[in-house]
Amino acid sequence: MTRRTAANARRGRTRAADGTDPRLDLLRGMLRIRRFEERCVELYSSGEIRGFVHLCIGEEAVSVGVNRALTPDDDVVTTYREHGHALARGIPAEAVFAEMLGRVTGCSRGRGGSMHLFDVGRRFYGGHGIVAGGLPVAAGLALAGRMRGEPRLTCCFFGDGALAEGEFHETANLAALWDLPLLLICENNLYAMGTPIAREHAQIDLAARAASYGMVAWAVDGMDVLAVERAARRAAQAVREGGGPYFLELRTYRFRAHSMYDPDLYRDKAEIERWKERDPITFLCDRMRADGGLDEDGLRGVEKEVAEELDRAVEEARKGGLEPVEELLRFVRTPAGEPS
Amino acid sequence: MTRRTAANARRGRTRAADGTDPRLDLLRGMLRIRRFEERCVELYSSGEIRGFVHLCIGEEAVSVGVNRALTPDDDVVTTYREHGHALARGIPAEAVFAEMLGRVTGCSRGRGGSMHLFDVGRRFYGGHGIVAGGLPVAAGLALAGRMRGEPRLTCCFFGDGALAEGEFHETANLAALWDLPLLLICENNLYAMGTPIAREHAQIDLAARAASYGMVAWAVDGMDVLAVERAARRAAQAVREGGGPYFLELRTYRFRAHSMYDPDLYRDKAEIERWKERDPITFLCDRMRADGGLDEDGLRGVEKEVAEELDRAVEEARKGGLEPVEELLRFVRTPAGEPS
Amino acid sequence: MTGVKAEPKPVTYREALREAMREALADDERVFLMGEDVGRYGGAFGVSLGLLDEFGPDRIRDTPLSESAFVGAGIGAAIAGLRPIVEVMTVNFSLLALDQILNNAATLLHMSGGQVAVPLVIRMTTGAGRQLAAQHSHSLEGWYAHIPGIRVLAPATLEDARHMLAPALADPDPVVIFEHGSLYNVSGTLPPGAGPVDLDSAAVRRPGSDVSLITYGGSLGKALDAADRLAADGVDAEVIDLRTLRPLDDATILGSVARTHRAVVVDEGWRTAGLSAELAARITEQGFYDLDAPVERVCAAEVPVPYARQLEEAALPQADGIVAAARRAVG
Amino acid sequence: MTGVKAEPKPVTYREALREAMREALADDERVFLMGEDVGRYGGAFGVSLGLLDEFGPDRIRDTPLSESAFVGAGIGAAIAGLRPIVEVMTVNFSLLALDQILNNAATLLHMSGGQVAVPLVIRMTTGAGRQLAAQHSHSLEGWYAHIPGIRVLAPATLEDARHMLAPALADPDPVVIFEHGSLYNVSGTLPPGAGPVDLDSAAVRRPGSDVSLITYGGSLGKALDAADRLAADGVDAEVIDLRTLRPLDDATILGSVARTHRAVVVDEGWRTAGLSAELAARITEQGFYDLDAPVERVCAAEVPVPYARQLEEAALPQADGIVAAARRAVG
Numbered sequence A, B: 001m002t003r004r005t006a007a008n009a010r011r012g013r014t015r016a017a018d019g020t021d022p023r024l025d026l027l028r029g030m031l032r033i034r035r036f037e038e039r040c041v042e043l044y045s046s047g048e049i050r051g052f053v054h055l056c057i058g059e060e061a062v063s064v065g066v067n068r069a070l071t072p073d074d075d076v077v078t079t080y081r082e083h084g085h086a087l088a089r090g091i092p093a094e095a096v097f098a099e100m101l102g103r104v105t106g107c108s109r110g111r112g113g114s115m116h117l118f119d120v121g122r123r124f125y126g127g128h129g130i131v132a133g134g135l136p137v138a139a140g141l142a143l144a145g146r147m148r149g150e151p152r153l154t155c156c157f158f159g160d161g162a163l164a165e166g167e168f169h170e171t172a173n174l175a176a177l178w179d180l181p182l183l184l185i186c187e188n189n190l191y192a193m194g195t196p197i198a199r200e201h202a203q204i205d206l207a208a209r210a211a212s213y214g215m216v217a218w219a220v221d222g223m224d225v226l227a228v229e230r231a232a233r234r235a236a237q238a239v240r241e242g243g244g245p246y247f248l249e250l251r252t253y254r255f256r257a258h259s260m261y262d263p264d265l266y267r268d269k270a271e272i273e274r275w276k277e278r279d280p281i282t283f284l285c286d287r288m289r290a291d292g293g294l295d296e297d298g299l300r301g302v303e304k305e306v307a308e309e310l311d312r313a314v315e316e317a318r319k320g321g322l323e324p325v326e327e328l329l330r331f332v333r334t335p336a337g338e339p340s
Numbered sequence C, D: 001m002t003g004v005k006a007e008p009k010p011v012t013y014r015e016a017l018r019e020a021m022r023e024a025l026a027d028d029e030r031v032f033l034m035g036e037d038v039g040r041y042g043g044a045f046g047v048s049l050g051l052l053d054e055f056g057p058d059r060i061r062d063t064p065l066s067e068s069a070f071v072g073a074g075i076g077a078a079i080a081g082l083r084p085i086v087e088v089m090t091v092n093f094s095l096l097a098l099d100q101i102l103n104n105a106a107t108l109l110h111m112s113g114g115q116v117a118v119p120l121v122i123r124m125t126t127g128a129g130r131q132l133a134a135q136h137s138h139s140l141e142g143w144y145a146h147i148p149g150i151r152v153l154a155p156a157t158l159e160d161a162r163h164m165l166a167p168a169l170a171d172p173d174p175v176v177i178f179e180h181g182s183l184y185n186v187s188g189t190l191p192p193g194a195g196p197v198d199l200d201s202a203a204v205r206r207p208g209s210d211v212s213l214i215t216y217g218g219s220l221g222k223a224l225d226a227a228d229r230l231a232a233d234g235v236d237a238e239v240i241d242l243r244t245l246r247p248l249d250d251a252t253i254l255g256s257v258a259r260t261h262r263a264v265v266v267d268e269g270w271r272t273a274g275l276s277a278e279l280a281a282r283i284t285e286q287g288f289y290d291l292d293a294p295v296e297r298v299c300a301a302e303v304p305v306p307y308a309r310q311l312e313e314a315a316l317p318q319a320d321g322i323v324a325a326a327r328r329a330v331g
Ligand SMILES: Cc1ncc(C[n+]2csc(CCOP(=O)(O)OP(=O)(O)O)c2C)c(N)n1
Pocket: A081, A129, A130, A131, A132, A158, A159, A160, A161, A162, A163, A187, A189, A191, A192, A193, A258, C036, C065, C089, C093, C096
C-alpha cells in the first residue's frame, strides 16, 4: 500500500470506491469471528466438536487488524488459539467447522482439529499446539523468503506465556541476528492458562523484553482494531523494506476460559467485566455510530449476513464425510511418486 | 566480609596480618591455574589425558577473582572449561589431575574427566558439558537455599555462547521472577568455539541483555583480577542481602584454542597477540612491581612453590589406581541402604 | 448394628493422586510441588486443586512456561536436599526438558563418582484417546524406560495412584511417574489401610492360564475387557500390570509366561523400538523354550495420532485387537 | 602403459561426507548447510571445512547456540521449498531440538492432512569410544527410529558416507543421518562411478551361513572383526549393515536369519527399549520357526558412559562380546 492510503487508513475515515465505510469490513471481520466461536461453543456442548478448543473471543481485533497488513504472499504461523487468525486469513468458515467436526472436508482433512488448522494455499502454516513451537518454524519460512529475495514476510502469532519459553528467546535472537522478515505478533491477554503475567515474567513490559534483542518493538492497544491495523501496517512495511524483525505486543484479554476444560476460577469476575467494557466490537461500533459510520440497520445487516454465512457453513460442514480408517497411515510419509 | 575490608580490598593495597601483600594470593592463584593447565597440555600430548580438554589460559582472573567473593557455604556450578574454577575453589590439583588421568582417586572417581569435575564437600557441583545445561540446576540450588532461609548463594559460571541457548533465558527469567540468590558469571571470551560473539548474538552487550530480565548486570574487565574481585564481592553481598540474582559479564579472552581438537584457524593471530598484552598475570605483576608489592625474588618464589606443588600433584595422581571394571554399574542408582 | 466398618467412600484417580501429595507435603517439609499452573489453577487436570490454599505458594509453586528451567531447578533443589515433585503438564512438553532429565537427573550420580544424588520425582500426564491430536497425544514411556539412572512408574489403579508417591519420594534417585489422561476420572473405593507400593514388582491383575496379556497404565482397562471377552469363549487370560516400566519385573513377567506359554504385549506407544519391543525381546530371550508362539504386540499404529474420532480409535490399541492377538497366540 | 585406469585416490569418511555436500550444494541451489560452527570453523569434526569459501556465508550458515531455533528454522525453510541440511553438532545436543523434530518435522505432513511436507536433512555425530564421558557419548538412534514420519540413516562405510546424502535430499520428507564419531578418520578408496544408495535396503557386508551379526554405524567394524575371529574357529558369520534404521529392511534381515537360523544384534545404544529390542522382537515375530536359538543382543551397558578408558571399553560392545554371543547362539 502507498503511504497516502496508509495515512488515510490511519484516520480510518476514508470511503471505499463504493462509498461504504472501510471500517465496516473490520467490524464484519470481528463479528464473524465472534459469532463463529459462539457456534463452536454450541457444537462443543452438543458433542460434535471434541478435544481441546481455545476461543479468542475478546481478542478479535488482533486477528482482524493484523491481517489487514498482510498480503496473500505472506506466510502465517500461529497457535492453538487460531480460529480468528484462520478466518481473517480467508479460510472458509465451512472448512474450519468441518475440521473441528473431524470431517475429511476440513482444512486439515480432520486430522488436526481446532488446534491444527492448515491451508497451504493461503500460506497458513498452522495451528501449533506446543507453546512457542511455531516460532522457529516461522523463522525458517522467513529465512527462505529472505534467501530467495522474495518480498514476502512471515507473520507469527503467539501469546504472552510463550515469551518465557527458550524457543522464543532462540528465535528472537536468530531473527534479529539475521535480519529476518518476521512480523512477531504477541497476543498479550495477560494470562498463560491460569497464570497471570506477573507470575510468568520478571519483566512484564514484553515489548521492552523483545527490544533487548535488538529489534524494534511496540506495545499497542489490542482492543482497538484501528490501532492494531495501523501498527501492523507500519511494522509490516518496515519489515518488507528490510528492517529486520518487528515485534508488536497487542494488549488484549480473553473473555472466555482458557479452553473448554477450564473452570476459570483464577480470574476475578470484576476484572473480566472491566475488560468486557472494552469489547473490541462494541468499541468500534460506538466509534462508527459516533461519527455516523454505522446505524442500527447497518449493524443488523452485518449480523444477518454473518448469521446466514455461518448457518450455511455449519450445515455444509456437517455434510462432510469421514476419512475412512483405511486411510489412517496416509500422509505419514509422502508416497513415492507424489510430488514433494 | 565487612564494608571496610571490602573497601580496602578495593584499593587492593592492604597488608595482611603477616604484612604480606594480599595481591600475592591472587597472583599465586592465577599462576597456579596457568601452570596447572600447561601440565595438562603435556599430559595430553603424552596421551595420559584423553577426551575433550578445554583450557582457560588467559581467563584465570575470572576464577580467582570471583572465588574471593565466595564462602565455603556457597554452591558452585560451572562448565566444561572449569579447571580454574575447581582449583580456585580449593579442589586439590592432585585430585583434578587424577580425574583427568581417569584414576579412582580423581575428584569424580575417574568417571567424569576434564569436563566433569565434582566435589560435593566443597559444594562444587560440576563440570557441565551441555552448554547452558548447568544454569537450571544452579537455579534449583539457589531455590533450595532460599526456601530454607540459608545465607548461601549459588554461583554459576557460563560462557558468552550460552546466552543464546533457551536454557539461559528460562533460567534468567525464573531467577529474576523468584529473586533467587544466584550469582551469574558470564565468562565472555568473545567466541563460542569458532563463532565470534557478533555472529552469535544480535545484541552483543551481554550485560544489557541480562538486565532486560529485570536483574542487576554489570560488565567488568575480566583481565584485571582486582576489578573482578571487587565486582564479585559487591554483587555477592547484594545477592546475600536478598537483592535477587546478579549478572556479571567478565570480558576476557582465551589464549589457547577452544579445545585440544581445535586448530584455531578462525582467529586473527594479531587479535590473539593484542589480548596477550593484557595477560591477567603479567598485568597484576606489573602493577605490583610498580608499587613495590612484588620483586623478582617474590615472583620466583611463587613460581617455585607452584612448580613444586604441581610436580607432587602429578606424581601422586599417577599413583592413583584404576576403578575395576567390576564397578562399572556402580553409581547408576544409589544402592538400597546407602543414604540419599 | 455395631462393629461394622464404615464403607470406604469412593474417590477418583485424581483425588487419590492429590491425597498422596497432600500426605507427602504434610509429612515431610522437604517436599514441595512445582510446575505450570499447579497452584492457582489447580493443575491442568485438577490434580493439585486446593493444595495452594493448604500449603501456600512457597511449596505449591506456579512456574513460567519453561520446562527446561523448572525441571532443572527441581534437579538442583533435589541435589540440595529438598524433595521436589515437579509436574510437567504432559509428556508432550517434556521433550523440552529431556536434556535436563537425561543429561543431568539421570547422569549426575554416576558422572560425579557417586557424589551427586538427585532425589527428584517428576509427574506427567501421558497418552491419547481424548481427540487431542498429534502434538498432545504422545505415549513416550518407552523413551524414558530407555534411560539408565531413572525409575519409571505408571500407576494404573486407584491404589497405585494413592500409594506409589511415598516410595517414589523415598527413592534416593530420580523417579518419573506417568499418569494416563484417561484415568483421572476413574472412580472407586480404596481398600483402607493399604501401604506403600513395592516399586520393584509388577502385579497380576487377573490370573489366567492360557495367555499372558502384559500391559500398563491406560491400556490395563482394555486388557481386562479383552480378558473378559476371551473368557466368554473359553480362553483364560492372565493380565499383568507392569506398574514399574524401569526396572522391569522380569520374574513376574517370565513367571506368567512360563505358566501360559503365550504372551501378548499391549502398549499405547508406537511399536517400533518402543517398550513393547523390549518386552517381546526379554520374554523371548529368557523364555524362548517356554513359548508356544511368538510374542504378539498390540501397539499404537505408527502415525501421529489424528484428531478425527474414528481415526484416533483406529490408531490406538483396542480390546478387539487384543482379543484377536490373543486368539492368534493360542492358535 | 596405456588403457590403465588411474587408481582412485584414498579418501576419508569425513571427506566423503564433504564431497557429498559439495556436490549437493553445486547441483541444487535450494540446498544450504546450517549449524553451529559449520562455516568458519569448518564443522566441529571438520566435515564442512572449506565449504564456506566455496559457497559463501548465505549457504554455509553459522548459527548461534540454539539447537531448537535452527532445527526449527530448517523445518520452516524446507516447508518453503528449500532443501536445508541442518548439522546438529552431536546427538547429545539434539535433545534440545527434539520437540521440533518430533512435534513439527515428523508430524506436520500428517497433521495438516498432507499439505505440509518437510524435505529436511539433519546430520549429527553419534556414539562413544573417545573418552568423552557421559554427556558426549550418547547413541540415541533407537529414539529417532521410534518416530513415525522420519527416515533414519547410519552410513557405516565410505560409499554410504559419499552416496547417501543425494537420495536423502531427494526424499520429500525428513531424514536424520547419524555419523559415528569414530568413523571420520577412516580412510580408503571409493569405487569410481558408484551411484546413490538405495535407502530402503540393508547391506550384507559379509556373507555367512552359521549366524547373522546384525548391526550398523560404528559397530560394523567390530562385527566384522568378530566375524573374522569366528571364522578362525570355523563359525561362518554373516554380517548385516542395516544402513537405514527406519524403516528397517525386514526382508534382508529375515532372509539372512532364514539361512543362518541364529541372530546376534549389535547396538552401541543402551539395551532396554532400544533399537536392539526392536530387531530382536521383529526377528522373533517373523522368524520364530526359523530360529534355533533366542536372538542375542550385544549392547552398551546400562550406565552413563564413563570417562576412564577401561570403564568406557567395558561399557561398550566389543568384538569379544560379539564373539561370545555368537558362540552362545550357535550353541
Ligand atoms: C511447551 C508447552 N507447555 C505447556 C503447554 C500447555 N499450555 C497450553 S496453552 C498454555 C498457556 C499459554 O499461554 P499464552 O502463551 O499466553 O497463550 P494464550 O493461551 O494466553 O493465548 C499452556 C501452559 C503447551 N501446550 N506447550
